[in-house]
Amino acid sequence: MSRTVVVTGATSGIGRAAAREFAERGDRLVLAARSPDTLADVRAECEKVGAEVLDVPTDVTADGAVAALADAAVERFGGVDVWVHTAAVMAYGRFDETPERVFEQVVRTDLLAAAAVARVALRHFRANGGGTLILTGSVLGHITAPFMSGYVASKWGLQGLARALQQEARETPGVNVCIVSPGSVDTPVYQQAANYLGRIGRPPPPITTPERVARAIVDCADRPRREVSVGRLNVVMRFGFTVLPGAYDVLVVPLMRLAGLSNRPVEPHEGAVFTPNPAGESVRGGWRPDLAQVVRGVGALPATIGGVVRRRLR
Template sequence: MRSRLKPRSTRAAPGRIVLVVGASSGIGLATALAFAARADHLVLVSRSTEALSAAETACRRAGAATVDAVSEDIGDPAAAGRLVARILDRHGRIDVVVHTATVMGYGSVEEMPGDVFTTVVDTAVHGTLHLARAVLPVMRRRHAGTFIGVNSLLGSVTVPRMGAYAVAKWGQRAVLRTLQQETRDAPGVSVCIVSPGSINTPIYYQAANYTGHAVRPPWPVLAPERVAAAITRLADRPRRHVSVPIGPGNPLVITGFRLLPRLYDRLVGPLLKLAVLTRARRRPTPGTVHHPAPANERVHGHWPAPPGEPVELPD
């Protein structure tokens, strides 16, 4: 599903200043490498200092013009302001911002500890809010810039035992849609939403988990490079919304959720057990919700995981 924003050139501007938040793993790292291959100037942000150092090295090898790695937690209200000040001091402008930082949690609303639920939501909603409030005024002054928020299929539907993530992504999507409305008076400034489906990243195995079972990404599982390619295309030619994969899959699920709610609710629980929950037992864990696990951060996850062998999560 695609919808156009303000017309822009399809040619990539050389040497753009690109800020990637959540750049040490998964979609964020894949995106950073994609921009690096275009010889852009990168500012990589993550709360995981060790993994961020590896990401910086990888981006330099991939061809980035310059790489500045900054360890910050975007959930900190002051972090975005520090980032913007640092970028303006070094580069004088910000051309593209990609917000991919997120944490995931599995467990019913009743089972999941309140602090875990709240942090999952805050990372997506308040992280997006803090970043947008710091970045968009800079773009307005230049009459140029693209802000890309990585949302999710779960920003449009709900799934049992994934309530925290759904609330996070619904809230984030509301922030991004409101920003699209509020920047209509800002020529040259674009706010874009990317909604991936199931992507092979480490997030599933590092998630908070209170289901009693190890989890896996549901089929069909796509490579994070697919999302990164969609993001780089948006930087060249902004659109309001892009779904990954492009095609009927995500829209069909959303249509069922909206138009056939009773049938959807009857099927979604059994499908979750079949497609997401494995037979392997898993003790309750907050995963990486409160603290990162640098050793497990990489572009790709472990899908398909060996049968009966859950990937270990941090305690």
């Protein structure tokens, strides 16, 4: 049976992959993002496999925008069965060197807009007998990494929000709240990020695909669960952060510089935090490394860790 699915953040990365996945399932789609032209491209991709699609250019941080999106979905398809929220932006930089307005816009987009989506979706679901809200979290909602303070703070906040909503939803039969938390994913969000570090960020290996995360999202729509983790090392990182916090804090900065930042220089800029960059929007970001790059990175890890340990011992 086909469903009506709203996808916010549908023009790039996980959101775009999820839109395609739902389309191939035969679901009706309401697609939302900031770039009208790219949104029209995604609509065409989904219509090509036979899906009914409504695209609604939307800035989820604008007052009233999320409610207007829900109204458009109801007007076109009569209601919403599943709402998938993937919209997010990122900024790299030391906390004290990142402009205040950039930090606040990251939090506004990644946490407060997610709360606005949840508020509208849950009110609709309660009034109409049920539905499933799927939020896109991150392993960084359970651990921390330097130079990404706005994103980390938002994902920790989103994790807490999701748990609170799940507890409240227990009193509302038919309403489900899920959070899908990936590790490193090959999406353009790293190139699109604001940057005040001088080096373009990148996802540290191992890197999964947006399509794999999209399949986890669709599976949550079919079989709602509290949280789904996508990434082979997520459990290991969470264990180290929780059980060995001292060792984690010693190692995380040099490892971030080694594996989480590329060697590509960049001048300070706001990226796509405030305005979209359609030229950079796609499903994948081109970060899946070749074998030689992986071998070099893995080979450098023991020397890097050894150097950090020796400095700490001295």
